[in-house]
Amino acid sequence: MTGRGPVSAVHLGLVDPRRPAGAAAAPTAAFPEVAPAARGEAPTAADSAPRLRALADRAAAELAGASATEIVRWAGETFGTRFCVTSSMADGVVAHLVSRVVPGVEVIFLDTGLHFPQTLRVRDEVARTLPVVVRSVRPPQTVGQQDGEYGPRLFHRAPDECCRLRKVEPLQRAMRDFDAWVTGLRRDESPTRAHTPVVAFDAARGKVKINPIAGWTQADVDDYIARWKVPVNELLRQGYGSVGCWPCTRRTRAGEDPRAGRWAMFDKTECGLHT
Ligand code: SF4
Numbered sequence: 001m002t003g004r005g006p007v008s009a010v011h012l013g014l015v016d017p018r019r020p021a022g023a024a025a026a027p028t029a030a031f032p033e034v035a036p037a038a039r040g041e042a043p044t045a046a047d048s049a050p051r052l053r054a055l056a057d058r059a060a061a062e063l064a065g066a067s068a069t070e071i072v073r074w075a076g077e078t079f080g081t082r083f084c085v086t087s088s089m090a091d092g093v094v095a096h097l098v099s100r101v102v103p104g105v106e107v108i109f110l111d112t113g114l115h116f117p118q119t120l121r122v123r124d125e126v127a128r129t130l131p132v133v134v135r136s137v138r139p140p141q142t143v144g145q146q147d148g149e150y151g152p153r154l155f156h157r158a159p160d161e162c163c164r165l166r167k168v169e170p171l172q173r174a175m176r177d178f179d180a181w182v183t184g185l186r187r188d189e190s191p192t193r194a195h196t197p198v199v200a201f202d203a204a205r206g207k208v209k210i211n212p213i214a215g216w217t218q219a220d221v222d223d224y225i226a227r228w229k230v231p232v233n234e235l236l237r238q239g240y241g242s243v244g245c246w247p248c249t250r251r252t253r254a255g256e257d258p259r260a261g262r263w264a265m266f267d268k269t270e271c272g273l274h275t
Helices: 049-062 068-079 093-101 117-129 143-150 159-177 218-228
Strands: 083-086 106-110 133-137 180-182 199-202 207-210
Touching: 049 068, 049 199, 049 207, 068 083, 068 093, 068 180, 068 207, 083 093, 083 159, 093 218, 106 117, 106 159, 117 133, 133 159, 143 159
Parallel strands: 083 106, 083 180, 106 133, 180 207
Antiparallel strands: 199 207
8 A cells, every 4th residue: 555645635626527617516425424534543454344335325325416526535535545446547537536636546457468558558647647556456367377277368258257367356356455446437338337326335345336427428528538638548539439458349330339349249248347
């Protein structure tokens, strides 16, 4: 873990992209009994799943109509340094958003060894230009070692297994250091994400999952990128609606949902991180 300033020192006058310019952010919802970090009592790894589940359930109800900034502020107050951002580096929007509230936040990037060079450039630009600590999390095996054990091009024969080895298990290990994670999931990305809550209990990992831009549209994201000059993957300007590993990503066609180009040859829409 890396150090970061006290959360109370970073309550900036932030602006949600859908809030009129100059309008002040509404006060964060009060969580007196679930804001230990604000009292200098940050949760520890010993926090039980039932406690985190109760915390997530209450936050989901109370933050359902909150802005992305308010949700991030709640995360900082509640978890202190025990939450991270995860990013696929399609863009740096969520890393940027969180860094404005909690500078020094850790950003987890699952470096599968199969990313487009354009994606790695976004990762490097995020690390260079934003007040965040980017941690590239790699699988135990290189792609070559995986080929040796499972045979070449596992992604074309058993993508669920490949995602388990190169994404799901590495995230599981990285999350040992945290009680919560912030994602960039949005409801408008695909039918499978249409009911994404802003806060939920991630039962698979026993963590709180925070989706501050769940209610944003693509137009909101585009506005944010333009306003803040956020790093963005150039593939998104070349016909890719969503960017993942190169063997499992193709351009999307007119009328397709943004994630239609992911695992297009399979009946698979998620890598397993969000299911
Ligand atoms: Fe493997 Fe494709 Fe999953 Fe990447 S997206 S881990 S290449 S199956």
